[in-house]
Amino acid sequence: EVQVVESGGGLVQPGRSLRLSCRGFGFTFGDSAMTWFRQAPGKGLELVGLIRTEAFGGTAEYAASVEGRFTISRDDSKSIAYLQMNSLKTEDTALYYCTREILTWGRGTLVTVSS
Amino acid sequence: EIVLTQSPGALSLSPGERATLSCRASQSVSNSKLAWYQQKPGQAPRLLIYGASSRATGTPNRFSGSGSGTDFTLTISRLEPEDFSVYYCQQYGNSPWTFGQGTEVEIK
Numbered sequence A: 001e002v003q004v005v006e007s008g009g010g011l012v013q014p015g016r017s018l019r020l021s022c023r024g025f026g027f028t029f030g031d032s033a034m035t036w037f038r039q040a041p042g043k044g045l046e047l048v049g050l051i052r053t054e055a056f057g058g059t060a061e062y063a064a065s066v067e068g069r070f071t072i073s074r075d076d077s078k079s080i081a082y083l084q085m086n087s088l089k090t091e092d093t094a095l096y097y098c099t100r101e102i103l104t105w106g107r108g109t110l111v112t113v114s115s
Numbered sequence B: 001e002i003v004l005t006q007s008p009g010a011l012s013l014s015p016g017e018r019a020t021l022s023c024r025a026s027q028s029v030s031n032s033k034l035a036w037y038q039q040k041p042g043q044a045p046r047l048l049i050y051g052a053s054s055r056a057t058g059t060p061n062r063f064s065g066s067g068s069g070t071d072f073t074l075t076i077s078r079l080e081p082e083d084f085s086v087y088y089c090q091q092y093g094n095s096p097w098t099f100g101q102g103t104e105v106e107i108k
Helices: none
Strands: A003-007 A010-012 A018-025 A034-039 A045-051 A060-062 A070-075 A080-085 A094-100 A109-113 B004-007 B010-013 B019-025 B034-039 B046-050 B063-068 B071-076 B086-091 B103-107
Touching: A003 A094, A018 A034, A018 A094, A018 A109, A034 A070, A034 A080, A045 A070, A045 A080, A060 A070, A080 A094, B004 B086, B010 B019, B019 B034, B019 B086, B019 B103, B034 B063, B046 B063, B071 B086
Parallel strands: A010 A109, B010 B103
Antiparallel strands: A003 A018, A018 A080, A034 A045, A034 A094, A045 A060, A070 A080, A094 A109, B004 B019, B019 B071, B034 B046, B034 B086, B063 B071, B086 B103
């Protein structure tokens, strides 16, 4: 079965860092762009960023709201994508979803930024 | 950034009725890369339609998507009880990918 599973969420203080992981199953991970979205409580969906395949340079792009603070990387040998979140703000509180392209969504991992 | 505006914000209908949801883009969506998702409370979004009109695996054929350029529509031909939910459109043809604010289809 094709699926992605997020992990690494939790409660963190403002200004601190957190790293989320997204592991893929049932597909050739290296052939898929991986994307992170988020959804704040009671709100809509927002792109956080994406990382292209190595065949397309493995480059990442980010939403303006996280540019310079968040970094997406991938380890195709482990079928894992990472979202490194630095300088977290209270407004980063959300359920973070990892997706394979737009096709396959994980269940999400909750990040709460609060003192 | 492409802004997607969904209308109406909420739709009150009865089971068996037809639902028509609109998604309008502030500029043309490249290659009709427009998707529709269904999201139920406490669940991840579920992809229904991609490429404006192609059904994702497992999407019932009562769901259909249409449109191009800046105007897109999701139609549910006959509402089933499990279809009452929130629906989002998303464009993935232009960076950054963006979402509409959602349309809630509620039971009348």
